Amino acid sequence: AQTVTQSQPEMSVQEAETVTLSCTYDTSESDYYLFWYKQPPSRQMILVIRQEAYKQQNATENRFSVNFQKAAKSFSLKISDSQLGDAAMYFCAHNAGNNRKLIWGLGTSLAVNP
């Protein structure tokens, strides 16, 4: 079965510091894609970063970067120089298989302290 596990239901970080959110997944597929989505309270779900499994290089988007360990099936998100606007629920997801449905983790709620 394809699963995504986010082991940290809640985390907090001080403004301007760095935080890492963990995500592990399980799939028997070799071709798949991994995503981190951010959903601020009462606001829109937006894509933070995306990683193609066939690429060894870790994806980066400004202050957001991933540590993709394919053999370990690990896909953690690092947020550098945290800002108040980074406070949100972060969901890790992957799509694989014939129908490419998104398989979601349960989310990590991130608080940013001033």
Add this chain to the structure above:
Amino acid sequence: DTEVTQTPKHLVMGMTNKKSLKCEQHMGHRAMYWYKQKAKKPPELMFVYSYEKLSINESVPSRFSPECPNSSLLNLHLHALQPEDSALYLCASSQFWPGPETQYFGPGTRLLVL
């Protein structure tokens, strides 16, 4: 422009009412999705449309009836809902389905069933 719009933002309805949720995208995407999201949970896939044809129905009760009038529009018709159907309903689109493409989400319609 990665924008998916949804109307209305909020909806309150009684169990005997009929209402519709609307979703629109102008990104030229050929796949559109309906998700249901409960508070602090990941989205649950309900329906997938590909080239205006229903491709996935995740065993959703018939009181939810999707419609895709054209490649830019997606509706969800609601009838005889139950209080447990109260949730955030998210629309998403992607370039194609099935495929590795990123799904882009709308802001959602927050539905309360009394």
